[in-house]
Amino acid sequence: MLGGLESVRVVLPGDEVMSYNPDSSGGSIFLGPGLRWEDGMVRAAKAGLLKKTSRHLYFVDTHQKRYIPQRREYVIGIVTKKKGDIYKIDIGGSEQATISFLSFENASKKTRRDLALGDLIYGQLIVANKHMEPEMVCIDAYDRAMGMGVLPAGGVMFNVSLQVAREIINPDCPFLLTLSKKVKYTVVVGMNGRVWVKAAHQNSMVALMNCILMLEYMTPDEANEKALKLLEALM
Amino acid sequence: MRGLNVALASVNGPGDVKVSNRLYNRSHLEVCYSPSTGHSMIRERALESVIMRTVEQAILVHLHPRTAINITIQEMQSDGLALSASVNAACMALLDAGIQMKTTFAAVTCCITPSGTVIIDPTEAEIQESVAEATFVFESSGEASVLTAHQDGRLSYEDFKKCLHHCQVASKDVFAFYRRMTEKKYQNEIES
Numbered sequence: 001m002l003g004g005l006e007s008v009r010v011v012l013p014g015d016e017v018m019s020y021n022p023d024s025s026g027g028s029i030f031l032g033p034g035l036r037w038e039d040g041m042v043r044a045a046k047a048g049l050l051k052k053t054s055r056h057l058y059f060v061d062t063h064q065k066r067y068i069p070q071r072r073e074y075v076i077g078i079v080t081k082k083k084g085d086i087y088k089i090d091i092g093g094s095e096q097a098t099i100s101f102l103s104f105e106n107a108s109k110k111t112r113r114d115l116a117l118g119d120l121i122y123g124q125l126i127v128a129n130k131h132m133e134p135e136m137v138c139i140d141a142y143d144r145a146m147g148m149g150v151l152p153a154g155g156v157m158f159n160v161s162l163q164v165a166r167e168i169i170n171p172d173c174p175f176l177l178t179l180s181k182k183v184k185y186t187v188v189v190g191m192n193g194r195v196w197v198k199a200a201h202q203n204s205m206v207a208l209m210n211c212i213l214m215l216e217y218m219t220p221d222e223a224n225e226k227a228l229k230l231l232e233a234l235m
Numbered sequence: 236m237r238g239l240n241v242a243l244a245s246v247n248g249p250g251d252v253k254v255s256n257r258l259y260n261r262s263h264l265e266v267c268y269s270p271s272t273g274h275s276m277i278r279e280r281a282l283e284s285v286i287m288r289t290v291e292q293a294i295l296v297h298l299h300p301r302t303a304i305n306i307t308i309q310e311m312q313s314d315g316l317a318l319s320a321s322v323n324a325a326c327m328a329l330l331d332a333g334i335q336m337k338t339t340f341a342a343v344t345c346c347i348t349p350s351g352t353v354i355i356d357p358t359e360a361e362i363q364e365s366v367a368e369a370t371f372v373f374e375s376s377g378e379a380s381v382l383t384a385h386q387d388g389r390l391s392y393e394d395f396k397k398c399l400h401h402c403q404v405a406s407k408d409v410f411a412f413y414r415r416m417t418e419k420k421y422q423n424e425i426e427s
Binding site: 007010012013014015034036045046047048049061062063064065066068094095130131218219 | 303
């Protein structure tokens, strides 16, 4: 199992996972996405694989394409509009996110960071809940970029299912490393299912895109061989 | 007998919604049903209404305010079971899309012949000859409460209870099917 995670079983919405009473039970449990606690019973709210970590965190891992904005996640957005001091960014959710012109490294009221419509931005969501429209920034708490900001021109961005994006980001999954043995490339992965790849030649970029898209239908082990074969054929 | 009723369902959401449909505290649900032949008319509107009210009870709409969830159902083949096939297809599409729900739901149709026999999943011909037809949608918890009941024809109270009981038993098969399909989808992950 990758990193202390244990798959329990497949659950459907409404399935009872466990009964939990905060007064009687000894330890506390933590409920992640896909689970609800109602009337002393923990039930699944989504269809998927129920997983638990060693620290009693339970969640349902679902295969889905639709992104629901979550605070502190790193996402790739597309600039769609400029409204005064704020840019509207499409992050693939139901609402567009906003980003202030001051949320970039070394930006001040005098030195503005001008974004063109259609630019790709890699940033972090600092506000994301069902009540408010999402807000993102391209700096961390100490005003450093840390890899965030406008993505350089010349790459290709494509959409993958959310679980594929989570899979390739996982440090225990060697897929991206395996690809790098054949081709030198830069990759940026957004938790909203958007992946941006840049390599020296256009055909390498398309090949890398197709390799990552293979993960939608195969496990990383199966995809490893097919991906290597595809990249070999390129050389 | 079975397999002649085919419905294709797809779910889009939670996504953008027109200002006129925007609700401050919940998601706006839309069901669009297209028949296999001809234009969408009153019959399709009625089906959409029944499906909408069923689905509304299952989806956790308060988790996604100011959004819209669109369910589109295309009737591919129909042999009398258009409603139950569509409801079940909608449930599977919602499961696949990962929309949070309180429960899964399953629809079963039955009809009563003039001699009093209950037929589950009747064909169009059997429905024409029957005294009454009823479709029940159940939720997946232990007691299998009824979410929706749609009935046509004349049923005595005893016959109604008989139909309900038979449909309740048959719904277990549908729930078992949902579970099998979900297990198949996550098969690769379970093994690793």
